[in-house]
Amino acid sequence: MNELLLQGLVNGIVVGLIYALIGVSLNVIFGVLRVVNFAHGEFIVLGAYGAYFAQQLLGLSPLLAMPLVFLVFGLIGYGLYFLLVQRLSRSNDPEHASLLVMFGLSLVLGALMLLAFEADSRSLNFSLEPPFLMFGNVILPTTKLLGLGVSVVITGCLAYFLYRTMPGKALRAIIMNRDAIQIVGVDLNHLSALTFGLGLGLAGITGIIVSMIFPSFSPFIGQDYTLIGFIVIVLGGLGHPIGAVAGGILFGLAEQTAMVFFSGTVAMLLGFVLLIAVILIRPAGLFGVQNLR
Amino acid sequence: MSDETRETRIEAQNPLSASQKNPEKTSHIKSLIWGGVVTLIILAFLPVPLFTTNLSFMFYMMLWLTMATSFNFVAGMAGYMPFGYVAFYGIGAYATGVLYKTFGLPIPIALAGAAAAGVAIGLLLAPTLRLKGVYFGIVSLALAMAMKLIISLMPAKITGGSLGLILSGANDPTMAYYAMFIVLLGALAAGTWLSMSRLGIALRAIRDDREAAEVVGVNVVRTRLKAWVMATMFPSLVGGVEAWYTNAIDLESSFNLLVTAKSIVYAMAGGLGFLVGPIVGASALYGIDQLIWRHFPTLNLLILGVVIIALMLLLPRGIVGAFAQRFSRFRRFIP
Amino acid sequence: MLKVDQLVKTFGGMTALAGISLTVPDRSILGVLGMNGSGKTTMLNCINGIYEATAGEISLDGVSLIGKAPHAVFSEGVGRTFQVPRIFPQMSLLENLAVALLNKGLSNAQVAEISAHWLNKVELYRLRHNYAEELSGGQQKLLELARIMVANPKLVLLDEPFAGVNPSLALLLIGIIREMPQEVGCSVMLVSHDLTSVYELSDNILVMHEGHVLAEGNAEAIQKNPDVIEAYLGA
Ligand SMILES: Nc1ncnc2c1ncn2[C@@H]1O[C@H](COP(=O)(O)OP(=O)(O)O)[C@@H](O)[C@H]1O
Numbered sequence: 001m002n003e004l005l006l007q008g009l010v011n012g013i014v015v016g017l018i019y020a021l022i023g024v025s026l027n028v029i030f031g032v033l034r035v036v037n038f039a040h041g042e043f044i045v046l047g048a049y050g051a052y053f054a055q056q057l058l059g060l061s062p063l064l065a066m067p068l069v070f071l072v073f074g075l076i077g078y079g080l081y082f083l084l085v086q087r088l089s090r091s092n093d094p095e096h097a098s099l100l101v102m103f104g105l106s107l108v109l110g111a112l113m114l115l116a117f118e119a120d121s122r123s124l125n126f127s128l129e130p131p132f133l134m135f136g137n138v139i140l141p142t143t144k145l146l147g148l149g150v151s152v153v154i155t156g157c158l159a160y161f162l163y164r165t166m167p168g169k170a171l172r173a174i175i176m177n178r179d180a181i182q183i184v185g186v187d188l189n190h191l192s193a194l195t196f197g198l199g200l201g202l203a204g205i206t207g208i209i210v211s212m213i214f215p216s217f218s219p220f221i222g223q224d225y226t227l228i229g230f231i232v233i234v235l236g237g238l239g240h241p242i243g244a245v246a247g248g249i250l251f252g253l254a255e256q257t258a259m260v261f262f263s264g265t266v267a268m269l270l271g272f273v274l275l276i277a278v279i280l281i282r283p284a285g286l287f288g289v290q291n292l293r
Numbered sequence: 294m295s296d297e298t299r300e301t302r303i304e305a306q307n308p309l310s311a312s313q314k315n316p317e318k319t320s321h322i323k324s325l326i327w328g329g330v331v332t333l334i335i336l337a338f339l340p341v342p343l344f345t346t347n348l349s350f351m352f353y354m355m356l357w358l359t360m361a362t363s364f365n366f367v368a369g370m371a372g373y374m375p376f377g378y379v380a381f382y383g384i385g386a387y388a389t390g391v392l393y394k395t396f397g398l399p400i401p402i403a404l405a406g407a408a409a410a411g412v413a414i415g416l417l418l419a420p421t422l423r424l425k426g427v428y429f430g431i432v433s434l435a436l437a438m439a440m441k442l443i444i445s446l447m448p449a450k451i452t453g454g455s456l457g458l459i460l461s462g463a464n465d466p467t468m469a470y471y472a473m474f475i476v477l478l479g480a481l482a483a484g485t486w487l488s489m490s491r492l493g494i495a496l497r498a499i500r501d502d503r504e505a506a507e508v509v510g511v512n513v514v515r516t517r518l519k520a521w522v523m524a525t526m527f528p529s530l531v532g533g534v535e536a537w538y539t540n541a542i543d544l545e546s547s548f549n550l551l552v553t554a555k556s557i558v559y560a561m562a563g564g565l566g567f568l569v570g571p572i573v574g575a576s577a578l579y580g581i582d583q584l585i586w587r588h589f590p591t592l593n594l595l596i597l598g599v600v601i602i603a604l605m606l607l608l609p610r611g612i613v614g615a616f617a618q619r620f621s622r623f624r625r626f627i628p
Numbered sequence: 629m630l631k632v633d634q635l636v637k638t639f640g641g642m643t644a645l646a647g648i649s650l651t652v653p654d655r656s657i658l659g660v661l662g663m664n665g666s667g668k669t670t671m672l673n674c675i676n677g678i679y680e681a682t683a684g685e686i687s688l689d690g691v692s693l694i695g696k697a698p699h700a701v702f703s704e705g706v707g708r709t710f711q712v713p714r715i716f717p718q719m720s721l722l723e724n725l726a727v728a729l730l731n732k733g734l735s736n737a738q739v740a741e742i743s744a745h746w747l748n749k750v751e752l753y754r755l756r757h758n759y760a761e762e763l764s765g766g767q768q769k770l771l772e773l774a775r776i777m778v779a780n781p782k783l784v785l786l787d788e789p790f791a792g793v794n795p796s797l798a799l800l801l802i803g804i805i806r807e808m809p810q811e812v813g814c815s816v817m818l819v820s821h822d823l824t825s826v827y828e829l830s831d832n833i834l835v836m837h838e839g840h841v842l843a844e845g846n847a848e849a850i851q852k853n854p855d856v857i858e859a860y861l862g863a
């Protein structure tokens with residue numbers, strides 16, 4: 001029993017970091033643009049397909065596909081900002097308007113993937129030598145370890161970017177006070193488009209990690225990831241990058257340990273219970289600021 | 294814009310508006326228009342079973358009219374965007390099915406139970422009404438998915454498990470059709486009452502500026518709770534009546550996010566905040582939706598998504614809203 | 629009478645109000661001057677319950693307002709306007725006023741009568757069925773004022789009532805504010821940048837500076853106060 005629990009905790013950290021990545025990219029987008037990216041899950045799935053086709057067509061390993069997917073998704077995000085997001089800021093209720101537009105985009109992307117890739121699930125042809133490591137009785141597949149490593153590195157890079165570099169600090173400044181930044185004379189449009197690109201690029205990379213770790217993916221699972229992302233950012237605090245990391249790991253741990261003792265459905269439900277508890281006790285999320293209520 | 298130019302604009306425009314001389318006529322004309330619309334709806338739907346046995350098209354049209362109208366209570370009048378709206382539809386369907394099939398109660402009582410279940414869940418979720426803006430929307434979505442999980446975890450003896458429930462023995466499409474008709478009339482009546490009552494004024498004030506409403510004495514939480522309870526009752530009834538009409542209930546279709554999506558699209562295409570908005574929107578788009586659905590089922594979702602994006606970018610206030618903006622002196626006549 | 633005692637408000641590490649004390653006697657006008665960021669709006673937000681005060685006491689006629697939600701403070705008889713007018717744009721002027729009268733237990737006829745009275749006063753009666761968003765910025769400020777006046781408040785808090793208002797509407801506004809204490813019987817806290825109108829209208833003036841009270845007194849005393857001259861009027 002103890003090994004099982006330990007196994008669950010380890011899985012929880014691996015999965016939790018993926019959730020954290022989803023949450024951080026959602027939160028960066030929300031924090032800067034006030035856009036809740038309802039289509040995030042679809043971009044994650046697209047990232048997984050990206051890795052799949054990079055492997056099938058170009059013979060690229062998923063790790064090598066990462067910079068490529070990041071770049072491509074980043075460019076798409078940069079363009080989509082000007083196509084969809086920018087003009088929403090003039091609407092009476094930009095937050096709801098953006099939520100709906102992104103919801104529409106998620107339907108479109110889901111349907112397009114279904115048309116292009118068909119409904120059956122795919123899996124990446126990816127394995128490492130040795131396939132797993134044993135720590136006592138805890139089995140650790142090396143692909144998961146690699147995924148864990150990549151997630152940590154990317155979260156680290158992102159943290160460095162946000163807290164140590166000038167553009168990152170500018171982003172956080174916008175998150176904290178959108179009015180002030182306009183006075184300082186930063187090109188808000190350019191920065192916003194870059195942020196959206198960054199968010200989608202991260203979603204793409206998340207998708208690759210997902211394709212490495214989970215056995216298969218299909219066009220249908222996008223909304224599940226979006227939902228997970230939503231739970232994570234509500235747990236951690238809307239618009240709070242570090243909060244999302246904590247929220248993701250917390251949710252991953254809860255889900256995976258519950259999986260050890262109960263079914264997958266109960267594990268998922270536990271996530272929702274966690275969400276409700278946080279809303280009731282700390283409506284702004286674990287790390288959020290008060291005025292989100 | 295400087296004050297001067299705006300003031301001259303107002304000065305210049307006002308003498309033009311016909312109602313200026315007799316403003317009290319305004320609300321009279323408005324009620325007449327609304328009365329006409331309701332009469333039209335009654336005439337269009339009431340006699341259908343006399344002419345044909347193929348009720349499906351008109352039945353689902355009433356269904357979406359009701360869903361969009363009651364969605365407007367929360368989204369248009371209270372300013373919430375409940376993405377988990379489908380939860381109430383699903384709960385209504387399951388409550389009806391379980392009460393009828395598992396507990397052997399007659400359909401009318403099962404439907405009453407569905408409404409009660411919807412309102413009860415609505416009250417249970419009342420704490421989320423404190424949440425602001427999109428935050429409410431995404432939490433509501435998460436909770437809808439949680440409801441689905443909870444029902445899937447209930448014993449199959451009660452809910453039919455993954456097979457769902459078949460309501461054999463309840464088959465009576467004509468009665469179900471009229472039940473939906475009554476629910477639709479109920480939703481229209483509730484909308485009429487909301488738009489005239491003090492509750493309606495408080496709701497619209499909150500929608501326009503929540504903090505300003507609070508500052509002039511509106512108790513935001515209590516006001517929103519009332520609208521919320523009203524808005525949860527109708528989708529539950531709709532879900533129940535639909536279950537009766539089709540005689541089948543299953544988790545995937547009862548909790549399909551598309552139910553929310555279509556309610557949003559129809560209500561928004563018409564124009565949130567106007568009584569006639571959801572009616573115009575549902576009437577305009579429902580036929581198109583059916584055509585696409587019949588001929589290109591795979592494209593349905595794609596087109597729905599494109600329509601949502603296009604609406605938000607090009608016609609954010611909907612058909613009626615755009616009309617009201619363009620011809621602002623007629624706006625006061627639009628119910 | 630409004631009594632504010634040692635009011636403190638901090639945001640994180642930043643102290644916006646560092647112990648403000650003041651009183652507004654019945655039927656009087658207190659002018660509040662101060663540079664941008666000196667804490668004037670924050671003080672109004674604390675009084676009417678939008679912000680929770682960090683420390684200190686606020687009471688109206690002996691009833692504490694601390695911990696009361698904005699709608700409850702309004703029921704105690706405190707009305708307030710905003711620096712940038714916050715009307716209900718998608719509602720008619722009459723409906724805008726009706727919102728403030730919802731919980732007063734009045735009949736429709738009474739609501740109509742009171743609304744007509746105040747819309748006439750702010751010269752917007754002929755536009756009563758127009759949507760509020762059709763008004764100019766200055767007219768919106770007048771509507772916002774009418775909206776609190778219909779509820780017959782004991783105290784009104786006016787945040788920069790003259791900002792962005794053209795001169796003719798400003799004159800109308802000044803006339804209305806001037807007669808508030810005697811004709812309506814309410815007291816006024818008038819936060820403004822506009823020195824002349826504050827000097828002209830106020831019975832007593834308070835100058836705020838970085839969350840403190842820099843000076844207090846009548847117009848003449850304030851104009852002569854060396855601290856004010858140095859900090860506010862600029863040396
Ligand atoms: N919600 C808030 N969060 C953080 N700081 C605030 C907030 N509201 C006001 N402040 C700060 O409090 C100070 C006083 O602001 P304010 O009361 O608006 O000044 P005034 O109205 O006198 O121009 C300013 O430094 C402002 O930045």
Ligand SMILES: [Mg+2]
Pocket residue numbers: 668669670711
């Ligand atoms: Mg101010």
